[in-house]
Amino acid sequence: MLNLIPKEEKFFELFEAQAGHNVEAARLFHEMVKSWNLESPIVSRLQDVEHEADITTHEVYDRLNRSFLTPFDREDIHELASELDDVVDLIQSIAIRMQLYRIENITEDLKGLAGILHQATQNVHKAIAELKNTEKTRRVLDHCIEINRLENAGDRALEVALGKLFLGKPDPLDVIKWKEIYESTEEAIDKCEDVANTIEAILVKHS
Numbered sequence: 001m002l003n004l005i006p007k008e009e010k011f012f013e014l015f016e017a018q019a020g021h022n023v024e025a026a027r028l029f030h031e032m033v034k035s036w037n038l039e040s041p042i043v044s045r046l047q048d049v050e051h052e053a054d055i056t057t058h059e060v061y062d063r064l065n066r067s068f069l070t071p072f073d074r075e076d077i078h079e080l081a082s083e084l085d086d087v088v089d090l091i092q093s094i095a096i097r098m099q100l101y102r103i104e105n106i107t108e109d110l111k112g113l114a115g116i117l118h119q120a121t122q123n124v125h126k127a128i129a130e131l132k133n134t135e136k137t138r139r140v141l142d143h144c145i146e147i148n149r150l151e152n153a154g155d156r157a158l159e160v161a162l163g164k165l166f167l168g169k170p171d172p173l174d175v176i177k178w179k180e181i182y183e184s185t186e187e188a189i190d191k192c193e194d195v196a197n198t199i200e201a202i203l204v205k206h207s
Contacts, residue, residue, distance in 0.1 A: 010063060011060065011063065011064075011067075011070065011071050011077060012071065012128075012131060012132040014056055014059055014060045014063070014081075015060070015080065015081070015084065015128050015131070016125070016128050016129050017056045018053060018056050018057065018060070018081065018084040018085065018128075019084060019121070019124050019125040019128040019129070020125060021049055021052055021053035021056065021084075021088050022053075022084060022087045022088055022121040022124060022125065022192075023118075023121045023122055023124075023125050024049050025046060025049045025050070025053070025087070025088045025091040025092065025121075026087075026091060026114075026117050026118040026120075026121040026122075026188075027118055028042050028045055028046055028049065028091075029042075029046065029091050029094070029095060029114055029117065029118075030111075030114040030115055030117070030118045032046075032095060033106050033110050033111050033114045034106075034111060034114075036098075036103070036105075036106045038099060038102065038103070038104070040095075040099075042095070043095045043096065043098075043099055046091065046092045046095050047092060047096075049088060049092070050088050050089060050091075050092040053084075053085055053088040053089075054085065057081050057082070057084070057085040060077065060078075060081040061078070061081065064077055064078060064081075071132070072202050072205065072206060073202075073205065076198065076201070076202050076205075079198055080195065080198050080199070080202075083191055083194045083195045083198060084124075084128075084195060086191045086194075087121065087124075087188055087191045087192060087195070090184060090187055090188040090191060091117070091188055093184065094181060094184045094185055094188070097180065097181065097184070098181060101177045101181075103177065103181070107161070107164075107178070109157065109160065109161035109164065109182065110161070110181065110182065110185065112157050112161075113154060113157050113158065113161065113182065113185040113186060113189070114185065116150050116153055116154045116157060116189055117154070117185060117188050117189050117192070119150055120147055120150045120151065120154075120189050120192035120193075121192060123143045123144075123146045123147045123150070123192075123196075124143075124147060124192050124195050124196065126143045127140045127143035127144055127147070127195075127196065127199055128195075128199075130143075131199060131202075137203055137207070140199065140203065141200065141203065143196075144196040144197075144199055144200050147192050147193055147195070147196040148193055148196060150189065150192070151189055151190060151192065151193040154186045154189035154190070155186065157186075158182055158183065158186040161178075161182045162179065162182060165178055165179060165182075
């Protein structure tokens with residue numbers, strides 16, 4: 001009969017898998033912008049990662065519906081899973097738009113934002129990996145603080161990138177395209193901060 005009781009650890013395994021998808025998507029995106037071409041095979045690989053992330057997210061929701069015991073509040077589990085999934089969705093969406101918009105040359109500003117995003121997802125993964133260990137609360141919070149710092153760095157990088165867009169007499173279509181690409185990349189960094197804020201709220205509730 002004891003085997004019929006859902007084990008709390010499975011949720012943490014799924015969260016860690018979601019965070020792993022985030023890191024992989026951000027790594028691929030960073031790699032893609034550093035060696036960009038319109039036929040980049042990485043766009044297809046990102047679609048595969050996004051599909052895998054969706055499967056993992058649905059598994060979290062399914063387990064949540066079927067589980068009597070959960071490691072923390074159900075609404076927090078749902079919110080954390082949703083926010084983690086949003087990161088991969090955004091990254092994949094940016095890559096597709098870059099192809100649709102026929103982007104030819106990559107800016108150093110986008111490379112910088114992609115690097116910040118990769119770092120943010122790595123810290124999300126580290127925080128998630130240690131979330132189940134109550135003895136490592138301080139380390140989890142340290143990762144959350146670093147994510148917040150990276151989000152601030154992303155804000156500053158976005159401001160610089162947008163400022164450069166309006167120098168001289170830019171092509172209005174180029175401005176529209178790049179503004180969306182920059183802002184969407186920074187939005188993915190923001191989502192990492194949302195994950196960090198949710199983790200911090202969970203720790204406060206269970207401290």
